[in-house]
Amino acid sequence: MSGARRSPTGGLIDRSRSITFRFNGKEYSGHPGDTLASALLAQGVRLFGRSFKYHRPRGVVGAGAEEPNALVQLGEGAYSTPNLRATQIELYQGLTARTINGWPSLSFDIGSINNWLARLLPAGFYYKTFMWPRSAWMRYERHIRRAAGLGIAPTAPDPDRYDKMHRHCDVLVVGGGPAGLMAALAAARAGARVILADEQPRFGGSLLHTDARIGGESALDWVDATLSELKANSNVTLLPRSTVTGYYDHNFLVINERRIHHLGPGQADPRISRERLWRVRASQVVLATGAIERPLVFGSNDAPGVMLCSAVSTYIRRYGVVPGQRGAVFTNNDSGYQAAVDMAWAGMEVNAVIDLRPSPAGQAVETVEALGIPVHAGHVVCGTRSNAQGLNRIELARLTDNGSDILSYKGLLDCQVLAISGGWSPTVHLHSQSGAKAVFDEELACFVPGNSVQAERSAGSSAGTFDLAGCLSAGAGAGVAAARASGWSGDNLDIPMAIGGQCGSIQACWEVPSTELDSTGLKKFLDFQNDTTVADIKLAAREGYRSIEHVKRYTALGFGTDQGKLGNINGMAILAKALGQTLNDTGTTTFRPNYTPVTFGAISGRAIGEDKFDPIRKSAIHSWHARQGAEFENVGQWKRPWYYPRDGEDMPTAVNRECTATRQGVGVLDASTLGKIDIKGPDAAEFLNRLYTNRWDKLQPGRCRYGFMLGEDGMIMDDGVTTCLGPDHYLMTTTTGGAAAVMGWMERWLQTEWPKLKVFLTSVTDHWSVMSVAGPRSRQLLEDVGCDFDLAAGAFPFMAVREGSVAGIAARVSRISFSGELAFEVSVDANFGLALWEAVMEAGHRFDITPYGTEAMHVLRAEKGYVIVGQDTDGSVTPLDLGMQWIVSESKDFIGKRSLSRSDTARDNRKQLVGLRTSDPQQVLPEGAQLVNAPSESRPVPMIGHVSSSYFSANLGRSIALALVKGGASRMGGTVYAQLMDGAIVPAVITSAVFLDPENERQRQEAV
Amino acid sequence: MNTRFSPLSEFTTPQQRFGASDRLDCWLEEQAFLAHFNLRGDPQHSDFLEVLDEQIGLRLPLVANTVSVSQQWRSCWLGPDEWLLLGPKSKELPETLMAGLNGMHYSLVDLSGGQTVIRIGGPAWRDVLGSACTLDLHPRTFEAGRCAQTVLAHSNVLLIHVDADERGEALDIVVRRSFADHLLRWLIDAAMEVGFELHRPRT
Amino acid sequence: MLQIDCPWCGSRDQDEFQCGGEAHIVRPATPEDLSDAQWADYLFNRANTKGAHAEQWCHSGGCRRWFNIVRDTVSYKISSVYQAGASPPQEKP
CATH class of the missing domain: 1.10.10.1100 (BFD-like [2Fe-2S]-binding domain)
Known part of the structure; x- marks a missing residue:
């Protein structure tokens, strides 16, 4: 047995209460204040997992975020979380955990056979073996992953809530140890807004496991007093259990706060988020992130029982754990001696301090020798021996005088706990993430922060200051300096006197010779x-x-x-x-966020699910559509009615009904989602001339016109109808999805290229509810609804606009049509949109009025050969490709005009818009189907175009399609072939894109 | 008389009040049917400023992100030549204002149907906003007389500090009609932790 | 996450802005007089600078104004902010 046990007294645990938990199926107990690791160590558990490649038994090495071995799968079912460090899991009643490495079992591990095959598993083994042939990797991967075991992601939805919090502060202090506490205190006293974040549940850092004294009181009392002052200051935010995981540009830092983990699954108030991601913009940052002790590298240094000196001290002093019966220390520096003192204090037999320095001296050595612990100077541990419980003996050797080689072996020493210290590595992760470069300090034998790139400063052991007095003083200095740099005039703090926590010399050792x-x-x-x-x-x-x-x-x-x-x-x-390089030549690998893993839940925050991931925009008439049982379609962020199925109707039946009713009677469409931009100013017409391909200077008030907007590359960007409302005043409509982009595009030209044009733009998309009333009965219907102006064709011609009252509501009515029918678009203040819609529906009973959705709208416009930008165009289509030369003015410049005469844009075999008719009138080609000239051509078959829109037209009693075909305009009557996914080949004849009413008699209705 | 519906008049949520304890540290309500006018014009043009002062007693704020208040109107800076006029329920602007502006290069656009205001108050409103808002809303920087346009829960909004509500310090969030439902849903979700009460729209 | 000083609204998060790419590309006054190559140069070719880069940004989530900044494309440091239409500040010696 290792002799591990709980000490009778001491530690920051609540011995009055017991907690039971399960680890690998077995029940254990611990106390509040324990971590999973400390509770298990106290009960003699030494094996925490198997290693990734060789499946060697592994135990706890550290006591915090640095722990590489003791990874567990925590919790069950939907709450289960993989790869958590047992050293950081706070114990709670009912906790369950299991090791993640150790298939098929922890004590007998088939994978450990890898250990015997070590010579076959060198560096790059996976690359060398499994990457060729590629198919072999696919076969091996699953087995390798299972044997390696990296935890299991739960499949059930996460039952917890997550959120984010944005915050600005003057000074963000990272780390609540002696330096961080002093920095926060100094900055707060100066008046600065301070955030102090620490990854642990308690502030104090190294002071939580020290016998040092500060200002005449115990270190813990000093921590408590400091925290009381900080808590009482309303400008200070204290964030325990909060890891600063990322340092990004312009002093933007991300903090991952774990708010309810320590209570156990389902135990917290369900309103509280499980984790909160703080997104902090800090004027100044103080990095008091501490240092991580470095292991010494010697033979079989991975035996369970080999632990960092600081971890041994932490388990003894903070958790009241005696980690074994017999201990020893192996160090290259003075700080390791504290572990020997602590082990002796806990009642362990300390057999030796093995110090590879030839002649260590000073207070640390004297203290240890005074306890009767032999110090072996110039010696090393060169190997370990283990039994089923892990480490039980260490092998000593004497170094040559220059320390470069083994001089002689000195036999084996009984030892269950070997505390090792190879010195300290300042936690420069955040400093490096900020863009700075850590530099190697030969004297301290570690990387220390280099020149700051952002507004940050390191203090304490993260800056290579390893003694307590130095940390307190550096923290205070950094806090005051940060407060001053953010505009506060703080006084220097009195530094309380520290007793203990000294730090001596170090002799670098990266590898113990063998x-x-x-x-x-x-x-x-x-x-x-x-x-x-x-x-x-x-x-x-x-x-x-x-x-x-x-x-x-x-x-x-x-x-x-x-x-x-x-x-x-x-x-x-x-x-x-x-x-043969220096460490500064070799450098470090790049430190990237996150410092420790962050859950996907925290990253998503509350932006999950259909209603919070992205806005759902609804028109003012949405509730009516929903009550009618409409199916909705996503158009950009909008929900638009797709079709309105009546009892038992499937989609094709409903769409056919809606299309037929609109052409034969009257249909209504909610067109509110189209973008609308109010354009005003003396140069508005000139501006429109530059934006659109056609001319606008002759458009009279009360009339409207259709236009294409091109990118400067000549490709169609957007389209819509623009109305002249009065002198110098226009109302533009854009596509639903393009509204914001078009508004931005127009503002950009005005502000950056043509600032002299006097034009003001205002988005009015949301102000207007728009319903399109279409069909041969639409005029009669509106007369019934009640209009205070003349709707007759002679008085209200096609492409005219009237203002007046419809159903008693102030309205603007446009005689425009996207369906090809006689149609009126009625716009009212959106607060009255639903009232107008209901009034029209009420009056429409006698015409069997039919609301139609976007699908019927698509079919109706395709029958007329009207394109939809973004469906029949894709950013590579010009108006000429659509056969719409008539809309392109020769007599003025406009955005994109020059591109229309570029050699590639002007060639005549570009893809051009055509109609397609399949020989089987029932066959509807799939949209996106590729077209070829002849299916028998040798492969690869040249693609000559694709189907962009395709529907069954109930009005025509057959399928119709729009397609972009190379040189299509000159191939009328020719045949192309669509190749379908199932291998079928469908011939189709090229026709005009206008399938219905090519003379536009229905929508003009001038004769009526 | 036709019924009008404000953007949030049909908003539904399972809980109008929610808080595990007795504390409801946040309240929300729609300030429905206010008059919203978007005004653009040249502030260098002294006549332009004078006409507004004379006709509706409003001195347009010329400092970015500030608000000026007259008896009936609040005017919020939106840009160097752009303001939002928020007014009383009867949204009529005096004809004389238009007449006074006539001949100047200006734009005055009614957005009353296209926007609404969500007022949020209670001791924890800043924390609720903090879950979505990247601005510094600390009282040291965001105080009476301030407004700011920003992006809140994927929605472009205008935030206006409110110090005249009888229930205490509050915030008006001006949001476009089609985003209002999403934004209120988001705010309610964010307010669950502090406890909230959703009041009936004020009309 | 950059922090950008809108010339009107002050420091705001990058989330509120749109980048418009390289600044000071002037639209040719008479496009019809240009060769295809000259037009393509205006249309497509950009400096792709490493280092100080003048670029257009729009405070699209705020006041909707376009402006220019000089940003170092390596360090992301923003050395100056100036209004649309203004000339880039001279580099400091």
Whole structure:
């Protein structure tokens, strides 16, 4: 047995209450304040998983975000979350978790056979073996993934809520340890708006597991007093359980707050979001993110029981866990000695401090020696031995005087807990994400923040200041400086005196020497999660890799969910040495967001589901359509009635009925969604002349005209009818989907290119409800509804506009038609849209009035050969391609005109709009079907066009289609072939695109 | 007399009030049927400013993102040559205003049917807005007399600080008719955590 | 997420803006006089600058005004903001 147990007293846990939970199916207990890792360690659990590649048994190494091994699948069913670090999971009653690596079981693992096949699994193994032939990878992948086991995403919908919060602040302090607390205090006292975020449930950082004293009181008392002051300040926002995961441009940072995880699934107030993503724009940022202890790299350094010194101290002092019976420390610096003191304080037998420095000296050494713990200077741990519970012995060796080699082996030492410290790596992740470059400091043997690129400053151990007094002072200084930089004049703080927490010298060591070749000796692990070893890095260097970015991808160093927080620096240093470079030459891999994984729920926030992902825009008449049981179609963000099925009708039946009724009686369409732009000013006509292909200067008030708008490339961008409302005053309509873009386009020309034109634009899309009343009975119907102006053809001609009253409502009525029928478009203030619609429907009873949807609208206009921009055009179609030369003015310039004479635009075999008739009148070609000249041509068969619109026309009793065909205008009567998805080949004859009433007699009705 | 329907008059939600505790720290209501006019003109033209002052007693705000208030009208800066006039329910503008503007390059467009106002108040309204709004709404920067156009829950809106509501500090959100339903739905979802009450539209 | 100083509204999030690409491309006064190649140059060819880049932006989610900025395409630092129609500021020595 390892001898792990709970200490009788001490720790920041609530011993008065017990919590029961299950891990890998077995019941355990712990206390509030525990993490899953601390509770399990206290009950002797040492195996937390199997490694990714070799399936070696692994235990807890760290005590926080850096943990690479102890990954679990937490919770059940829809609440289940993969790949969480047991070191960060707060214990709650009823928690269930299981290891994610360890198929088929943790104690007997078939995958560990990989361990014996290690020579066959070098760096780049996957690339070398599985990527060729490609089909083989497909076969292996599933098995490899199952054996590797990276957790399981739940399939049920997430039952929890997520949200976001936007916030501005003067000073964002990242990290609530000694430096961060001082920084927040200093900035808050200066009057600044401060956010202090810390990833842990409690503020304090390293002070949560120290015996140091601050200002004459215990470190914890000082933390509590500081927090009380911060809490009392309304300008301070304290965010515990909140990880600053990303540092983006212009001081924009993202914080992931985990709000209810610690309560357990389903336990929190259902109104509270599970996670909140804070999106913070900070004037200044103080990075007090601390440092992560580095492992030492020696043979079999992955045995369960080998832990970071800081983790051992944390488990002992913060969680009251005695992690084993016998311990030892292996270090290259003074800070590791604290673990020996703490282990002794917890009652463990501390067998040795093994210090690879030849002659360590100073207070740390004296303190340890005073406790009777032997210090082996100039020695190393060169290997470990394990039993079923993990580590049980370590192998000692003496280094040569220059430390570069093993001089002699000194035998084995009993040890269940080996605390290791290879020094500290400042957590420069956010500094690097901000665009700055960390630089290697030879004396401190670590990367420290370089020159700031954004408004940020690092303080405390994240800046390489490792002693407590220095952290307090640096934090205070950074807080004041940040407050001042954001416009506040703060005074310097008195720095409370710190006792303890000193930091001494370090002798860098990236790899403990060994006498045997790496590949045959004990493996020295760098990246525990990906099983990347020293040998892998060296192999990569031998194979010619030079860039750390390439070596990362070849060896998978730092590719795990921990993103190499423990192993990367050692790996980089080993590569640098292998390449004969300095660490600054080799550099680091790029630090990217997120610092720790963020759930998709947090990223989506509340923007999920049909009603919140994107706006659903509804016309003022929407509720009527819904009450009638209309089926809706999405057009841009709008919901438009698609068709109105009557009892038992399917879609074709309903659409045929709506089409027939409109041509024979009267139909009504809700056309409110079309974009509408009010254009006013003395240069409005000139502006329209420049925008549209046709002329506008002769259009009289009360008349309207159809126009095409082109891009400067000559391609059709939008179309619509524009009305002259009065002198210098126009109302433009645009397509439904193009409204915002057209408005923006017009403003852009006015503001950037033609600022001298006196024209004002106002979007009035939402102000007008528009109903199109179409069909031979439409005039009679409107007369019945009640109009205070003459609707007769002579008085109200085609393409004219009248203002007056319809059904007692102030209205504008246009005689325009998209259906080809006699039609009136009635526009009223949208507050009265529903009233108008209902009045028309009421009056329409005697005409059997038929509301029709967008599908019937499409069919009716296709019968007339009217195009829909975006359906029959696709950004590569000019008005000439549509055979609409008549709308293109020769006598003026307009946007896109020059492009119409470019050689490619002017050639005569461009795709041109035509009609298609299939020989079988019942056969409706699928829209998008590709057209060919002859199906028998050798492959690849040249495509000569495609079907853009295709319907069954009830009015014509046959199918009709519009198509874009190469040189189609000169191929009337010719045959093309549509190739369908099912392999069928359908011949169709090219015809005019106008299938009905080519003389436009129905819509003009001038003779009536 | 034809019935008129404001953009949110048919809004339905399962809960008009929601809060697990007794606290309802946010209220929302539609300020329906206000007069909305979009005004554009040249502020360099002194006659233009004078006509508005004379005819409806309104001094147009010339500082970006500020509001000026007259007896009946609120005028919000929308751009260097653009304002929103928010007025009383009877949306008639005096004929003399149009006559006074005649001959100038201006545009005065009725948007009363195309926009509405959602008023949000209560002690937690800033937190509710914060879930969607990237602006700094802290009292230090967003105070009486301020307005701002921004994007809220995918919708272009105008925010107007309200200090004259008898229930305390509040915010008017001017939103286009077709986006109003989506925006209110979003705000209610965001307000669940603090507890909300949806009042009947004020008309 | 950039923060852009609208010349009218002040600092706002990038979300509220649209980028219009390279600034100071003037539409030819008489397009008909240009060769196909000259017209294509106006239409399609852009400098694709690495470094200080003058570009058009519109505060589309706010005051709807177009303006220009000089933005470093490597660091994303915005060195100046100026109104549409104004000349780009001279580079500092």
